[in-house]
Amino acid sequence: SQQGEEDPQALSIQEGENATMNCSYKTSINNLQWYRQNSGRGLVHLILIRSNEREKHSGRLRVTLDTSKKSSSLLITASRAADTASYFCATDAADSNYQLIWGAGTKLIIKP
Amino acid sequence: GAVVSQHPSWVICKSGTSVKIECRSLDFQATTMFWYRQFPKQSLMLMATSNEGSKATYEQGVEKDKFLINHASLTLSTLTVTSAHPEDSSFYICSARDLAGMGETQYFGPGTRLLVL
Numbered sequence: 490s491q492q493g494e495e496d497p498q499a500l501s502i503q504e505g506e507n508a509t510m511n512c513s514y515k516t517s518i519n520n521l522q523w524y525r526q527n528s529g530r531g532l533v534h535l536i537l538i539r540s541n542e543r544e545k546h547s548g549r550l551r552v553t554l555d556t557s558k559k560s561s562s563l564l565i566t567a568s569r570a571a572d573t574a575s576y577f578c579a580t581d582a583a584d585s586n587y588q589l590i591w592g593a594g595t596k597l598i599i600k601p
Numbered sequence: 602g603a604v605v606s607q608h609p610s611w612v613i614c615k616s617g618t619s620v621k622i623e624c625r626s627l628d629f630q631a632t633t634m635f636w637y638r639q640f641p642k643q644s645l646m647l648m649a650t651s652n653e654g655s656k657a658t659y660e661q662g663v664e665k666d667k668f669l670i671n672h673a674s675l676t677l678s679t680l681t682v683t684s685a686h687p688e689d690s691s692f693y694i695c696s697a698r699d700l701a702g703m704g705e706t707q708y709f710g711p712g713t714r715l716l717v718l
Contacts, residue, residue, distance in 0.1 A: 520705055531607075531694060531711035532645075539705075577644060581705065587633060587698055589707060591644045 495578060495592040503600050508565045510595040512578030513558075519581045521554055522589070523563050526575045535563075535576075568599045603629045605697050607710035614685055615718055621681045622713045624695030630675040631697035635707065636668075639692040651678045685717040 494513045502508055512521070520539045524532040538545045538554045538561065545552045551564040565572055575596050579589040604627040614620050624634055632653045637645040649670050650658045657670035669681040678697075682689050692714050696707040 522706070524709075529692070529712075529714070532696075532709040534706055534708070537705055587707075588635065588647060588650060589696075591647075593644050596642075 495576075495595050497595060498593070499596040499598070501598040501600060502568060504568055504570055506568055508568050508572070508597055508599075510563045510576050510578075510597070511560060512562070512592050513560045514578075514580045514590070514592075515559065516580070516590075517583040518556075519583055521552075521561050522579045522581070523550075523552060523561075524577045524579060526577065526594075528574075532577070565597075568597075570599050570601050573597060573599045603627075603697075603699055603706075603708040605695065605708045605710040607693075607695055607713050609713060610711060611714040611716075613716045613718065616686055617684055619681055619683045620685055620715060621679055622693055622695075622715075624678045624680070624697070624710050626676045626697040626699075626708070629697075629699045629708075631678075631699065632675060633698045634672060634678040635696045635698075636670060636678070636680050637694045637696070639694060639712075641692075645694060648680075682715065685715070687717045690715055690717045 496511050520537050522537045523535040526532045536547045536552050538552050549566045554561045575594045577594045578592040606625045608623045634651040636648045639645050647660050648663045651670045651672040653672045653675050659665045672678040692712050694712045696709045
């Protein structure tokens with residue numbers, strides 16, 4: 490099931506620039522997670538931010554969470570060609586029995 | 602990090618045959634595994650939640666007699682697509698929740714691409 494909206498649907502930037510993707514959701518959550526999927530491949534877990542956290546960093550990734558607006562953003566700094574992939578947000582809703590609810594995804598293309 | 606494997610990684614079969622896909626957690630125990638399907642350029646769609654030792658819980662619109670799920674052990678869940686038809690062609694992905702951890706993170710398999718001719 491999907492509850493998340495992600496924008497933009499597609500993003501194309503030059504290598505070295507920063508990429509920002511946004512995710513909105515509808516219900517109360519325990520946490521929100523970001524995943525990366527290379528074309529035709531499985532998903533790679535990037536980062537998890539809990540509902541009581543506002544910002545989290547992991548390497549070149551920075552995630553923010555605004556529970557009042559039910560939104561999150563993923564910032565990738567100093568992008569590289571290898572960052573080209575689809576990025577999905579997924580929420581662990583408060584009463585979901587650990588089921589993840591997925592956004593539609595953002596297709597990120599990094600031009601060399 | 603935790604590893605989840607899927608087998609096979611891709612399969613081509615004739616219409617009417619059944620296909621079994623295995624999902625294994627290699628270095629952790631998983632009481633709960635999830636099965637998804639993904640159509641091209643779309644997000645993941647949850648098909649069912651597989652619980653070790655009990656019946657799977659299917660999402661609305663997913664035929665349980667069509668997609669048989671068995672979670673016989675803490676490290677293995679199988680999805681059998683019975684009497685497959687071309688419309689069943691898709692990318693099937695499983696994920697597993699680590700029993701020992703807080704269970705917040707799901708670990709995903711690499712996916713199985715099914716093509717039904």
